Amino acid sequence: MRIGWIAWLADNFGELGYSHGPLRAALGTCAVLGTCALLWAALHRDRRAAAVATGLVGVLGLGWLAFH
Template identity: 70%
Template sequence: MRIAWFAWLTRHFGEYGYSDGPLRAAIGTGAVLVTAALLWLVLHRNRPAATAAVGLTCALGIGWLAFH
């Protein structure tokens, strides 16, 4: 499941920015949040690393969506 998610995300990397309208922006934000949740599940045994990875993923993902 995780590999399939990351494959889908890389295939559609440039299609879901905030400049593409509210529906695509919502899909893009949802994709960032699902990716962050998957990172939390992978790293949940090391809580500081999981928190840092999720925070960095959200910040970079939403930042990328805002400027593309």
């Protein structure tokens, strides 16, 4: 399943917002992942809330990067 998703992503890479170049894509992805890490650190006492919040921020952030 993962290999199929990676193959689909590689095939449609130019149609997503990551077509602005690998450097901008890497910086944006690292910024989203860094935000998720900070959010996890802030909410680490409540593991369920931390998992939900970081998952939501990660999905929304990467989705926004991909389609804008």
